[in-house]
Amino acid sequence: MxxxxxxxxxxxxxxxxxxxxxxxxxxxxxxxxxxxxxxxxxxxxxxxxxxxxxxxxxxxxxxxxxxxxxxxxxxxxxxxxxxxxxxxxxxxxxxxxxxxxxxxxxxxxxxxxxxxxxxxxxxxxxxxxxxxxxxxxxxxxxxxxxxxxxxxxxxxxxxxxxxxxxxxxxxxLPDTLIETSPTFPSELTSVRNSKYLLYVGTTHPHKNTTALIEAVAQIDPVPPLVVCGPKRSDADAVERLAVEKGVSDQVYLPGYVEDTELAGLYEGAAAYVQPSLYEGFGMPLLEAMYFETPVVASDVAAIPEVAGGAAVYFDPYDSTDIADKISRVMDDEELREELVDQGRQRLNKYxxxxxxxxxxxxxxxxx
CATH class of the missing domain: 3.40.50.2000 (Glycogen Phosphorylase B;)
Known part of the structure; x- marks a missing residue:
């Protein structure tokens, strides 16, 4: 055939x-x-x-x-x-x-x-x-x-x-990340040794990055946030909101990065956050699990189906709930270890x- x-x-x-x-x-x-x-x-x-x-x-x-x-x-x-x-x-x-x-x-x-x-x-x-x-x-x-x-x-x-x-x-799990040797983006060296949060994707409205900015602004101290993905016109709204909330010095939008640098960002992140209002799958969830990064994610669409018990979930329409769940994952070492272990098992499903x-x-x- x-x-x-x-x-x-x-x-x-x-x-x-x-x-x-x-x-x-x-x-x-x-x-x-x-x-x-x-x-x-x-x-x-x-x-x-x-x-x-x-x-x-x-x-x-x-x-x-x-x-x-x-x-x-x-x-x-x-x-x-x-x-x-x-x-x-x-x-x-x-x-x-x-x-x-x-x-x-x-x-x-x-x-x-x-x-x-x-x-x-x-x-x-x-x-x-x-x-x-x-x-x-x-x-x-x-x-x-x-x-x-x-x-x-x-x-x-x-x-x-x-x-x-x-x-x-x-x-x-995309094979390009498995086969690469992680490096850290040179323009983000200021966050390398910090407990930073990572989000990978676009800034389209349904990705809900504005709610993530609002949540980060409620955490004390404010953790660095790296928003990594192709820069589009709606990225301007994210940057303006970061300024409005007084956290622009802690929000980084490097745009698209190569797989080697993306792997380095996953490896070093304190947590991976998926704030989307809608996802048909969500491959970054599996990418974060592969690099043993705890996952905090929306409780909507395909996200719970994909991540299963390997994530802590929040209401994506409630920035306070997002902030609370991020803080919990960042501060609870036992929970972090459990999420990483669940992530290893979850990867075997796909x-x-x-x-x-x-x-x-x-x-x-x-x-």
Missing amino acids: KIGMNLLSIIPGHHAGIYAHSRNLLHELTKIEHEHEIILFTNKEGYENLKVPEEYGQVKLPISGHSREQRLLAEQIFLPMYAAREGIDVLHSVDYLAPIMAPFSTTATIHDMNYQRVPEGFSWLKQTAMKTLVPLSATSADTVFTVSEFSKREILDLIDIESEKVQVVPNA SWEDSAHKLIHHLEQLR
């Missing part, structure tokens, strides 16, 4: 969670036993920069991964033609959207329903496109994949499809090998 992988939206270093999901599954598929030929369909940037296993064929479509309009047009019109020309039997799309009409079987991974549940972080145009095309992709696809039981429930609640059509293929087997199994049903 010829399996096509739709990677038209993927650019290394962008869309971190979806890129990590795709990269790790693709690498794991080279290790498990199957007899299928896999061909990747990429944009111009992906074709030049994706470090893909040599076992895969690769077809470049003449579009930029930075252009949403080009991606949407190519996905619905040109990708089916390119894939048909390659003799594809089933095309798997990794980023929500699949061709709605195609002369072969199609599947798509819908990671969450954030564009519906927390639309504040999306432009009107993107919201409209997602609200139109995601349901069409899901209903026309032969199988829909997602990354957690929570996201499966969300999909079934918001899209009119059968439960049996939605299959859970979970994320796991495996890219298992997820790759599940993906191939369900794709094989479509031959």
Whole structure:
């Protein structure tokens, strides 16, 4: 069977969670036993920069991964033609959207329903496109994949499809962090020997970093907070709030950092905090557990499903509760040791090998 992988939206270093999901599954598929030929369909940037296993064929479509309009047009019109020309039997799309009409079987991974549940972080145009095309992709696809039981429930609640059509293929620990040698970012040496807090992700509204700033301002003494991830326009609001709350000298936004530095930040943190209002999975939770960093997290969405008993939970809408739970984890050494131990056990629940087997199994049903 010829399996096509739709990677038209993927650019290394962008869309971190979806890129990590795709990269790790693709690498794991080279290790498990199957007899299928896999061909990747990429944009111009992906074709030049994706470090893909040599076992895969690769077809470049003449579009930029930075252009949403080009991606949407190519996905619905040109990708089916390119894939048909390659003799594809089933095309798997990794980023929500699949061709709605195609002369072969199609599947798509819908990671969450954030564009519906927390639309504040999306432009009107993107919201409209997602609200139109995601349901069409899901209903026309032969199988829909997602990354957690929570996201499966969300999909079934918001899209009119059968439960049996939605299959859970979970994320796991990104291999780039396992394989790296940790270093500490030189621009953050002032916090290296302190009991600092770490958050990894964007500053989109649903990530709730403003509530985290408000919580940190209530802790005495105020701990340093490192907010690590791609800087976007909404980062300005986070920085303004830090100034307003009088904690700007303790809040650091270094932006995107390389894996080696991210590993160093995880290793040195007193606690990892996940304040999100909405997550379809939350890979940083597993990353923190791998580096034996205690986790404090929201009690909503997929977060409790992923972290289980390896986290202390707070109400993300209550900054005082966030502050109290952070303080408790920072001050209680016995609790910290228990969380680290629970984290080691929790990591065993998630495996890219298992997820790759599940993906191939369900794709094989479509031959």
